[in-house]
Amino acid sequence: MAVTIRKKTFTLSAMNKGGRAALARSKSIDHQIDEDRERMQKEVQLLILGSAGAGKSTFIKQLRLHYGDRFPEQTRSQFTQYVLYNVTCALHIIMDQMELMGIKYDNQQNQQKAAELREKHPRISLDTILRRYKEEEDRCQKICPSMSRADVRHRLTLLDVYVPHVADVTLLQQLWTDCGVQCCYARRLKFPRKTLTPTYEYFLENVDRILTTDYVPAIQDILHIRWPTLGMQEHVFTMDHLLFKVIDVAGQKSLRKKWIHFFEGVTAVLFFVALSGYDEAVEEEPSMNMMQDSLQAFHEVSHNHFLEKTDFILFLNKKDIFVNHIQVTGLTKCFPHYKGPPHSAEDSLRFIKDQFIQHKPGHKQMYTHLTCAVDVPHMRDVLTSVMDKIVDINVKRSQLH
Numbered sequence: 137m138a139v140t141i142r143k144k145t146f147t148l149s150a151m152n153k154g155g156r157a158a159l160a161r162s163k164s165i166d167h168q169i170d171e172d173r174e175r176m177q178k179e180v181q182l183l184i185l186g187s188a189g190a191g192k193s194t195f196i197k198q199l200r201l202h203y204g205d206r207f208p209e210q211t212r213s214q215f216t217q218y219v220l221y222n223v224t225c226a227l228h229i230i231m232d233q234m235e236l237m238g239i240k241y242d243n244q245q246n247q248q249k250a251a252e253l254r255e256k257h258p259r260i261s262l263d264t265i266l267r268r269y270k271e272e273e274d275r276c277q278k279i280c281p282s283m284s285r286a287d288v289r290h291r292l293t294l295l296d297v298y299v300p301h302v303a304d305v306t307l308l309q310q311l312w313t314d315c316g317v318q319c320c321y322a323r324r325l326k327f328p329r330k331t332l333t334p335t336y337e338y339f340l341e342n343v344d345r346i347l348t349t350d351y352v353p354a355i356q357d358i359l360h361i362r363w364p365t366l367g368m369q370e371h372v373f374t375m376d377h378l379l380f381k382v383i384d385v386a387g388q389k390s391l392r393k394k395w396i397h398f399f400e401g402v403t404a405v406l407f408f409v410a411l412s413g414y415d416e417a418v419e420e421e422p423s424m425n426m427m428q429d430s431l432q433a434f435h436e437v438s439h440n441h442f443l444e445k446t447d448f449i450l451f452l453n454k455k456d457i458f459v460n461h462i463q464v465t466g467l468t469k470c471f472p473h474y475k476g477p478p479h480s481a482e483d484s485l486r487f488i489k490d491q492f493i494q495h496k497p498g499h500k501q502m503y504t505h506l507t508c509a510v511d512v513p514h515m516r517d518v519l520t521s522v523m524d525k526i527v528d529i530n531v532k533r534s535q536l537h
């Protein structure tokens with residue numbers, strides 16, 4: 137039996153004024169939804185979180201290297217002052233050890249140069265940086281007191297203006313070539329453990345190349361710089377017609393409350409953990425173990441209701457340092473209930489990964505990568521797989537909206 141359905145069609149002219157207005161409104165909403173969906177499909181927002189020193193900014197440098205401008209030579213000199221600052225810090229450590237070991241400088245003049253470096257170019261402590269940050273924040277807040285999300289974000293962008301005041305290359309050269317300094321450096325294996333961080337070790341190994349007047353930072357130098365992020369920085373990349381907006385924030389414990397301003401509209405959170413932290417204390421709170429602190433931060437963020445539907449990618453970073461440290465200090469230092477072989481990197485890594493999985497909400501999707509953010513070829517492979525996953529997440533998200 138054939139059933140005929142009579143369709144009733146409306147024309148605009150047959151509608152009353154209220155009906156026409158409602159139709160126009162509905163069309164405009166549909167249009168807006170289509171536009172938003174289209175924008176969402178083309179735009180990916182990544183939020184990089186994790187504790188201080190976990191490798192967030194280093195990861196962004198890898199993104200820039202593989203998908204951005206690749207650090208052309210003419211832009212690299214922007215990094216010179218940070219490299220020299222890191223070399224200065226490493227020299228300070230050696231000078232401190234000289235004092236402890238009773239090693240003398242070559243001559244009176246170098247002794248004075250050392251005093252000059254200490255006075256005019258001291259290591260900037262985290263306390264000083266955070267105090268300066270607070271002053272800057274108060275100043276910005278006076279100029280623009282609004283607490284709207286957009287204004288807070290804007291203020292945080294402006295905050296990243298603190299740059300180190302670095303010593304002259306000739307002063308650093310003169311101290312570095314001093315026989316006392318060299319003799320102390322040659323005894324570095326006798327320094328108390330962890331006095332020279334891997335970052336400072338790297339800069340000292342490369343110091344002869346760096347301390348020249350025509351020095352241009354190499355990519356590896358740029359990747360090894362340690363300079364904490366204070367406010368926030370947004371980096372933009374394009375890949376396969378997709379626009380990636382990547383937000384880098386400060387990981388210092390006292391600055392993490394600002395993270396929440398960036399939770400809206402995030403495609404995925406990339407959470408960084410320094411594996412080496414299982415054996416380290418938090419700089420701002422020395423009684424706290426760094427890995428435990430990371431787990432706590434991860435727990436809080438992954439349970440935040442603004443990020444309820446946001447997928448997470450977990451980066452267990454600094455695996456190179458971890459693999460060395462675990463030979464010396466077992467994982468029970470951080471996890472007393474760990475029962476596996478104390479110095480097995482493989483078992484310990486599996487255990488750490490499980491701890492993070494247990495701390496996320498059960499329903500949340502999470503993908504994990506084991507990384508060394510300063511290793512360029514390795515990061516190329518990691519990024520290929522991470523970007524594929526992010527594109528999948530983006531397609532899935534835009535279908536849900």
Ligand SMILES: Nc1nc2c(ncn2[C@@H]2O[C@H](COP(=O)(O)OP(=O)(O)OP(=O)(O)O)[C@@H](O)[C@H]2O)c(=O)[nH]1
Nearest residue numbers: 189190191192193194360362364365387454508509
């Ligand atoms: N050996 C090694 N060094 C790393 C690795 N990842 C990062 N680093 C170094 O660790 C230091 C800290 O890295 P950053 O990227 O500045 O850390 P961050 O998470 O941005 O820290 P904040 O800005 O303070 O929150 C830098 O000197 C990096 O070169 C890694 O996998 N291995």
Ligand SMILES: [Mg+2]
Nearest residue numbers: 192193364365
């Ligand atoms: Mg940073």
